[in-house]
Amino acid sequence: MEKKEVVPLIKEIIRTSGVIDPMMQVKEVIPLFQQDSDLLGVPLVKDGKYIGYVTRKNFFSKHLGKPFAVELYSKKSIFILKEEFDLSMGSDTDVNMALEKLLMIDPALEIDAFPVVDDGKFTGSVSVADLMMKVSNTQNSLLDTIRKMSERIREEITQASRIQNDLLPDPIFYFKSLVLGAGLTTSTEIGGDFYDYFVIDDNKIGLVIGDVSGHGVQSGMVTTAAKASLHTLVSMGVTTPGELLTKMNTAILQTARQSLLMTCLIALIDLEKGEIIYSNAGHNFPIIFRRVHQDVQFLEEVSGFPLGFDSDTQYTEYSTQFYNGDTLFLYTDGILECENQHGEQFGYDRLREAFKSTINFHPNEMRSILVKKAVEFQGSEDFEDDVSMLIAKTE
Numbered sequence: 057m058e059k060k061e062v063v064p065l066i067k068e069i070i071r072t073s074g075v076i077d078p079m080m081q082v083k084e085v086i087p088l089f090q091q092d093s094d095l096l097g098v099p100l101v102k103d104g105k106y107i108g109y110v111t112r113k114n115f116f117s118k119h120l121g122k123p124f125a126v127e128l129y130s131k132k133s134i135f136i137l138k139e140e141f142d143l144s145m146g147s148d149t150d151v152n153m154a155l156e157k158l159l160m161i162d163p164a165l166e167i168d169a170f171p172v173v174d175d176g177k178f179t180g181s182v183s184v185a186d187l188m189m190k191v192s193n194t195q196n197s198l199l200d201t202i203r204k205m206s207e208r209i210r211e212e213i214t215q216a217s218r219i220q221n222d223l224l225p226d227p228i229f230y231f232k233s234l235v236l237g238a239g240l241t242t243s244t245e246i247g248g249d250f251y252d253y254f255v256i257d258d259n260k261i262g263l264v265i266g267d268v269s270g271h272g273v274q275s276g277m278v279t280t281a282a283k284a285s286l287h288t289l290v291s292m293g294v295t296t297p298g299e300l301l302t303k304m305n306t307a308i309l310q311t312a313r314q315s316l317l318m319t320c321l322i323a324l325i326d327l328e329k330g331e332i333i334y335s336n337a338g339h340n341f342p343i344i345f346r347r348v349h350q351d352v353q354f355l356e357e358v359s360g361f362p363l364g365f366d367s368d369t370q371y372t373e374y375s376t377q378f379y380n381g382d383t384l385f386l387y388t389d390g391i392l393e394c395e396n397q398h399g400e401q402f403g404y405d406r407l408r409e410a411f412k413s414t415i416n417f418h419p420n421e422m423r424s425i426l427v428k429k430a431v432e433f434q435g436s437e438d439f440e441d442d443v444s445m446l447i448a449k450t451e
Contacts, residue, residue: 071183347380
């Protein structure tokens with residue numbers, strides 16, 4: 057259990073002293089201060105009740121600072137020299153609140169002490185210097201606590217990031233005539249993107265890419281929930297893209313409760329039939345390279361809302377041909393939305409041309425080149441959003 061930081065109370069720095077009658081003459085008070093150099097001030101008490109306070113500093117510098125002042129005030133009652141403002145505080149006031157009150161009444165901190173009064177009775181005096189030192193020590197202790205908490209949070213975030221990366225499958229995978237290359241570049245320690253793939257049988261493999269709105273721990277939790285639900289469904293025999301998205305939608309709704317959404321695309325590649333069956337939950341359009349036509353196309357069908365938006369959404373499936381030499385490119389919008397110094401986005405056109413220019417490389421090299429081109433475009437290696445890619449190429 058985390059130890060709670062306790063702010064000290066001013067009763068921890070009280071100095072005790074005697075009290076005087078408010079009718080005592082000024083000339084009788086002077087010796088009290090002269091005989092006790094540590095006396096911060098004198099409390100004025102009548103019939104056991106606190107009625108005022110005279111600080112050492114104001115007594116000598118403000119009231120008796122002029123030669124004639126001693127003669128003027130010597131036979132008058134000390135009551136007429138009591139502090140103008142009520143500076144008293146209760147002994148259970150914490151030091152931070154005490155300093156706040158003191159600064160409101162005396163912003164220049166001209167006084168050097170103030171009385172502590174509980175239920176109308178004088179308890180003792182507090183030196184402003186002691187108060188400042190206590191506050192300083194408290195702040196140092198607080199800063200040390202914050203530093204330790206920050207270190208712990210950083211360690212936990214690093215661990216969470218490591219776990220999240222460990223949940224991603226290998227970036228290179230071979231499945232019969234198909235070669236996969238994948239990767240994730242996060243903009244923060246914990247990303248909101250994820251990619252995955254799963255083998256269904258000797259000829260079929262499923263590809264998944266998703267993008268949660270936002271970043272950080274909560275987004276990471278949603279991606280973890282999506283991945284967990286995906287593999288649970290696949291192990292139960294659910295393999296069609298539309299049904300997978302429909303059931304994953306339920307898991308995202310239960311995890312994020314509509315506070316976060318996830319765009320997601322699932323593509324099922326059947327190598328025997330030379331076909332892709334896919335379903336798109338609000339995700340970026342996949343790109344496919346057709347070797348026969350030496351052309352790049354966008355698969356622009358969208359099946360439904362992002363996951364986590366509506367519990368009743370059903371996701372439609374679409375199909376397209378996928379022959380030897382064709383390449384399928386799945387990605388998140390982090391690469392589309394990166395901007396150069398002129399505020400221009402990388403966009404679909406640049407992405408299509410960049411993708412086409414890499415088509416003769418291994419999928420993993422294609423991904424690296426595409427990231428490099430985006431970095432060169434924006435002039436920075438730091439992306440504002442996560443950048444994920446999953447490339448499948450038949451040979």
